[in-house]
Amino acid sequence: MPFSDYERVVLAHGGGGRVMQRLIRDLFVAAFGGAALERGHDGAVLRPRGPIAVTTDAFTVSPRTFPGGDLGSLAVHGTVNDLAMCGARPLALTASFILEEGLELRELATLVEHMAAAARSCGVEVVTGDTKVVERGKGDGVFITTTGVGELLVDPPPGPERLAPGDAIVVSGPIGEHGVAVLAAREGLSLEPPLVSDAGPVHAAALALVEACEVHCLRDPTRGGLASVLAELATASGSSMHIREADVPVRPAVADTCELLGLDPLYVACEGRFVAFVPAAQVDDALACLRRSGCEQAAHIGALGPASADPLVFAESALGGRRILDLLSSEQLPRIC
Incomplete structure (x- = not known):
């Protein structure tokens, strides 16, 4: 060499x-x-x-x-x-x-x-x-x-301190693909269809969104996945959050693999997705902007509630049940980023 x-x-x-x-x-x-x-x-x-x-x-x-x-x-x-x-x-x-x-x-x-x-x-x-x-x-x-x-590109920049009650929560695409793809490669799992990590750059879509809409906060759900990001930001904002699990995009192969292995896809890492918080009145514009930028499966998944002394993240199931999404007390998947 x-x-x-x-x-x-x-x-x-x-x-x-x-x-x-x-x-x-x-x-x-x-x-x-x-x-x-x-x-x-x-x-x-x-x-x-x-x-x-x-x-x-x-x-x-x-x-x-x-x-x-x-x-x-x-x-x-x-x-x-x-x-x-x-x-x-x-x-x-x-x-x-x-x-x-x-x-x-x-x-x-x-x-x-x-x-x-x-x-x-x-x-x-x-x-x-x-x-x-x-x-x-x-x-x-x-x-x-x-x-x-x-x-x-904007001043003030997006950040947790700008979160406001009523903000819509938007995710840029299907979650959990990076963590499951890495796990499958590590353990030699043969999945059909094969899973590919979502790892990739998101700056083009995120910056297009920042320039097109009033974006209060952006965050990429890496370690700890979507649920951990929401739990962190709920604490930072002092407001509870409510999401609809049925609206969170998850590819069937990821959902099936997580179910088989006892994992929760809401806690599985992404490396090519992000979460955006925008005023509720701008959510349709935000989704349209993301889809023009290549995020075809961007979805509106929930909203921030009013200020709370005990801010929590509540996930509503397709059947109407509700559970709390809290920070993990230990690792679900080690060494994914």
Whole structure:
């Protein structure tokens, strides 16, 4: 391989010497490109035109490759999506890699190539980064941490503090596909039809919505799924929420797999969906905007109630029963993002 005489990561790849410099030059810089990386400096200089949003996230998933994506593309999409939830257009990313001694360099190269392709498709540049190597058995292969910087499109930006009683709750598409796809890949489950993760960028649809409607809050339901996001925001807003389970889009394969395994799809992670809170009078406009942006199965699933001393999330079943959606006390699915 052009970037190393080794087939696997060795401690020298993080030692600061010739082996590390070749890895950075011939793998990372070659894949990500751009004038900022080619400078070889300790950081990058950005010149935004206005207020910015910043987010950071660490990514680990098992297995590292799953139907619909891998750790590399996930690291880009997850950070770009978090910027979009702030109402910001992504400008630049940083990337930090913690590599375990013994990781195959061929696998690392594939993850980096997919990460670079995801960045290009999102119109965002990786401008600086870092590489560390830990001893065999102390790193679980590879961890990727990314920080994103984005330019705010609206002021004030969407956020929990803007939630208001009566807001309509809209979800951009079917939930639970990422968590179930990763679980199936991890456990070797053969599902028919095969499930593919929803992992992908949502910034185009989210930012179109922000520019078209008065959006009070945006959130992507990753770890803990839709139910956990709603429970967190109910507490933050001081208002209870009411959703209709029959209106929450869930693909039959996801629903059937969750039922078989004893999982609740409302708590299963997504990596390519988001929840939007808009004034009730604008819900039809919001749905139309999302569908024009490719979110054909966007749905209005409920609303915020009045302020409450004990804000809870209530889910109404198709039969008229009601249950409370609370935060999980433990993990339903480990290692999904």
